[in-house]
Amino acid sequence: xxxxxxxxxxxxxxxxxxxxxxxxxxxxxxxxxxxxxxxxxxxxxxxxxxxxxxxxxxxxxxxxxxxxxxxxxxxxxxxxxxxxxxxxxxxxxxxxxxxxxxxxxxxxxxxxxxxxxxxxxxxxxxxxxxxxxxxxxxxxxxxxxxxxxxxxxxxxxxxxxxxxxxxxxxxxxxxxxxxxxxxxxxxxxxxxxxxxxxxxxxxxxxxxxxxxxxxxxxxxxxxxxxxxxxxxxxxxxxxxxxxxxxxxxxxxxxxxxxxxxxxxxxxxxxxxxxxxxxxxxxxxxxxxxxxxxxxxxxxxxxxxxxxxxxxxxxxxxxxxxxxxxxxxxxxxxxxxxxxxxxxxxxxxxxxxxxxxxxxxxxxxxxxxxxxxxxxxxxxxxxxxxxxxxxxxxxxxxxxxxxxxxxxxxxxxxxxxxxxxxxxxxxxxxxxxxxxxxxxxxxxxxxxxxxxxxxxxxxxxxxxxxxxxxxxxxxxxxxxxxxxxxxxxxxxxxxxxxxxxxxxxxxxxxxxxxxxxxxxxxxxxxxxxxxxxxxxxxxxxxxxxxxxxxxxxxxxxxxxxxxxxxxxxxxxxxxxxxxxxxxxxxxxxxxxxxxxxxxxxxxxxxxxxxxxxxxxxx
Numbered sequence: 117x118x119x120x121x122x123x124x125x126x127x128x129x130x131x132x133x134x135x136x137x138x139x140x141x142x143x144x145x146x147x148x149x150x151x152x153x154x155x156x157x158x159x160x161x162x163x164x165x166x167x168x169x170x171x172x173x174x175x176x177x178x179x180x181x182x183x184x185x186x187x188x189x190x191x192x193x194x195x196x197x198x199x200x201x202x203x204x205x206x207x208x209x210x211x212x213x214x215x216x217x218x219x220x221x222x223x224x225x226x227x228x229x230x231x232x233x234x235x236x237x238x239x240x241x242x243x244x245x246x247x248x249x250x251x252x253x254x255x256x257x258x259x260x261x262x263x264x265x266x267x268x269x270x271x272x273x274x275x276x277x278x279x280x281x282x283x284x285x286x287x288x289x290x291x292x293x294x295x296x297x298x299x300x301x302x303x304x305x306x307x308x309x310x311x312x313x314x315x316x317x318x319x320x321x322x323x324x325x326x327x328x329x330x331x332x333x334x335x336x337x338x339x340x341x342x343x344x345x346x347x348x349x350x351x352x353x354x355x356x357x358x359x360x361x362x363x364x365x366x367x368x369x370x371x372x373x374x375x376x377x378x379x380x381x382x383x384x385x386x387x388x389x390x391x392x393x394x395x396x397x398x399x400x401x402x403x404x405x406x407x408x409x410x411x412x413x414x415x416x417x418x419x420x421x422x423x424x425x426x427x428x429x430x431x432x433x434x435x436x437x438x439x440x441x442x443x444x445x446x447x448x449x450x451x452x453x454x455x456x457x458x459x460x461x462x463x464x465x466x467x468x469x470x471x472x473x474x475x476x477x478x479x480x481x482x483x484x485x486x487x488x489x490x491x492x493x494x495x496x497x498x499x500x501x502x503x504x505x506x507x508x509x510x511x512x513x514x515x516x517x518x519x520x521x522x523x524x525x526x527x528x529x530x531x532x533x534x535x536x537x538x539x540x541x542x543x544x545x546x547x548x549x550x551x552x553x554x555x556x557x558x559x560x561x562x563x564x565x566x567x568x569x570x571x572x573x574x575x576x577x578x579x580x581x582x583x584x585x586x587x588x589x590x591x592x593x594x595x596x597x598x599x600x601x602x603x604x605x606x607x608x609x610x611x612x613x614x615x616x617x618x619x620x621x622x623x624x625x626x627x628x629x630x631x632x633x634x635x636x637x638x639x640x641x642x643x644x645x646x647x648x649x650x651x652x653x654x655x656x657x658x659x660x661x662x663x664x665x666x667x668x669x670x671x672x673x674x675x676x677x678x679x680x681x682x683x684x685x686x687x688x689x690x691x692x693x694x695x696x697x698x699x700x701x702x703x704x705x706x707x708x709x710x711x712x713x714x715x716x717x718x719x720x721x722x723x724x725x726x727x728x729x730x731x732x733x
Contacts (some may be wrong), residue, residue: 130621147419150728151399153708156415156424158566159608160374163355165720166324170253170647172614175321176720177403179377182324182363185237186217186315188718190392190725191711193453195632195718197319202232202364204301212482213310220301224387227362232302232724238295240325243346246285248276249353251616251647253322255639256630260311263292272645276351285350309668317629330362367401375607377404380723390725392711397727407566407607416447416703422728423704429568431504432650433700446706451506451699453715456515458637459626460506461561461568461577461693465491466653468618476555478621480652482548484541486690489622490528491535492580493573493693502572506701510694512683513641519672520634520679526687527694528590535584540591549594555621555646557597562614565605570624573695574603615651626698629718634679638663642686654691707731 148154161174166182169175185203188194200206202224208217224232227352244254245264248271258264270281288294296304307314317323328343334356335341348355361369366386371379380401390396404421406412412424413433426434434442435449442449463480470476495509505565511527514520542548552559561578563570565639578601584590585599592599606614615623627648630636640647643663644655659682666678686692700715712725 120126123285123356146343147730148402148422149400150730151397152459153398153406153423153723153726153728154421155399155402156404156412156421158405158407158425159353159564159581160405161372161378162609162612163353163357163358164361164369164372165353166321166326167240167247167254167356168249168252168353168358169253169321170249172720177322177369177380178321178361178363179365179719180367180368180380180401180721180723181361181365182321182326183365184319184323184684185220186319188319188716190716190722191714193714193716194630195456195716197316197718199632201499202237202325207315207634208249213312214307216305216307216314217298218303218305220303221387224364225385226330226364226382227368228327228330230327230329232301232364234297235300236325236328237303237344239328239346241295241323243328243331243348244322245288246276246350247353247355248281248285248351250276250650252353253320253630255645255647256317256320256636257322260307260309260314260317261292261294262306262308263294265308268645272650277349281395282350310670311667312609312670313631313633313635316633317636320630322630324363326357327362331357334360338494345473366396373679374609375405377402382724386724392725394710394727395641395725397710398723401723402621409566409568417444419446419705422707422708423702424702426701427568428503428506428653428698428701429501429572431506434703435701437505442703448704448708449456450702450704450705450713450715451700454517454717455507455698455700456518456629456632456717457514457626457698458510458515459573459624459695459698460510461489461573461622461624461695462491462615462652463691463693464618464621464623464652466618468556468621474554477547477551479542479548479551479559480621481551482542482545483690484538484545486549486693487528488535488538488584489581490690490693491531491538492584493528493577494530494580495695496530498573498576499696502569502576503696503698507696507698510697512686513637513692514616514634514679514683515637515697518632518634518637518675520541520638522680522683525680525683528687529692530580532580532583532587533589535580535671540589543591543593546594551597553594553596557595557603559621561601561603561622561624562611562620563603563605564608565610566608571603571605574624577601577693578603618651618653624695632718635667638641638679638682641692642682648692652691654689656685656689659685659689 162171163169166178186197187199187201197365204219204221258268267284270284274280331347335347367380370381382399416424464478465481561574563574581601603634642659662678662681666675669675707728710726712722
């Protein structure tokens with residue numbers, strides 16, 4: 117899939133900067149060519165298969181390589197997916213809200229030349245259902261579709277490679293008629309009940325369409341190398357498409373070297389014309405991994421990169437909060453965009469493996485200790501030092517600005533006295549005391565390497581818990597040694613693996629919206645099958661029942677009442693420590709322009725609508 121020549125000569129110079137390594141690519145001239153975008157960030161994508169990946173890095177790549185039926189405006193912060201992309205027009209919804217009929221565009225081809233049509237759409241969603249990665253995003257499509265919840269139930273209860281799941285999936289494909297191909301250019305979705313966010317859910321990357329021909333040709337098992345086999349085995353999430361791509365989008369991935377870079381080249385046969393200024397001017401994109409914040413900032417200042425992830429912990433190095441301007445005339449700082457991203461600590465309420473391989477009960481199985489930690493975190497210090505004001509304290513699973521948010525409901529605040537009182541309640545539980553001793557009186561708080569915001573938050577929580585056990589009022593009877601609280605960083609993809617496998621007692625991550633509806637927050641955080649509810653072992657029947665009632669409610673006031681009940685119960689249970697809701701802070705060179713840079717909380721940069729204009733000598 118190599119379409120363009122790589123830059124003439126690229127020499128990688130390794131620069132030791134503090135504890136990290138900064139990668140600076142030097143060319144003649146040192147800045148990248150005008151048609152090449154170089155952006156530095158941290159970590160790696162988890163997967164590049166849009167039917168499996170469920171994190172922001174992979175979704176960012178998929179957004180530029182794959183396409184969905186609808187998308188969000190590229191030039192505004194509107195969070196309604198009102199722009200037909202692979203669809204030719206707006207969906208037609210039946211009067212009862214149970215059927216969505218969509219007319220598709222014609223003449224579109226995938227990167228490998230395969231024609232796009234309605235059968236491809238159906239095949240892709242059925243493929244995602246066959247894989248049904250329990251830690252993936254397919255739940256949001258499965259639940260609304262006729263018969264989809266039966267497949268979902270078997271995926272979570274028996275596993276997607278089980279005989280029970282296979283039977284449920286095959287029955288769904290054969291008998292549900294949930295997805296109907298009307299003709300080559302028309303498709304219909306049948307819902308089990310009205311669900312207003314359905315098109316928004318379909319707009320998330322799980323609804324992206326890959327080339328069936330390409331995926332089938334690269335099946336890892338010849339048994340499934342047919343249209344009816346979907347190119348994958350049941351539950352095969354780590355398949356060929358996890359590290360390869362073939363979509364209809366404006367860019368094609370040509371190289372991925374984990375921990376170094378991902379290279380994308382423009383699709384020379386891209387189907388869409390655009391009125392955006394200089395659309396398609398960026399021919400090659402490099403997304404480079406650089407875990408060192410100083411290295412990233414130096415490269416941006418030197419002009420060897422066009423943009424980078426600049427954490428808010430270091431915001432004041434580049435941004436003047438008095439004049440609200442960049443401190444470097446060559447670097448643009450974009451702020452002010454309202455985000456729906458919620459940052460939080462997840463408390464593992466089950467068991468986890470210690471480094472020694474010993475399986476132990478998590479101390480966070482104890483509700484009082486979860487409450488203790490929620491009181492021990494200095495929220496204001498975090499907002500001042502780690503976020504530098506670029507965010508607001510989170511108050512629960514539903515973010516500020518979204519329907520369902522209620523500022524008047526109970527929120528934890530920093531209070532060491534209340535934290536000590538909660539600790540003392542936890543200490544009345546002999547299982548909790550034994551757990552702490554099993555852990556050698558040491559609790560490790562984990563975060564992903566390179567993320568200095570999460571590093572600072574983890575250190576703050578460790579400091580708060582240290583103050584709790586140092587209090588003269590703290591009951592330490594039965595603890596065999598000195599309680600210690602420490603932090604540890606892990607590389608992004610390894611970190612996600614550890615979270616999924618419940619290998620940590622506590623972790624610090626964020627949740628960005630798949631679609632702008634409270635259902636996309638309450639389900640993953642609070643419902644028993646939700647992404648993070650599963651990962652931490654949270655299952656409350658009151659919350660589960662109210663979630664289902666809220667999901668089915670069509671009257672806003674009724675729906676709001678159910679969300680309030682959920683919030684109250686979750687606050688009591690304290691399965692998470694809600695830290696903050698981020699606001700925009702992004703940096704790039706002033707020579708970078710275009711609608712693809714416009715902030716929208718539902719997607720990342722869109723390279724096809726970006727261009728560079730270097731100043732003349």
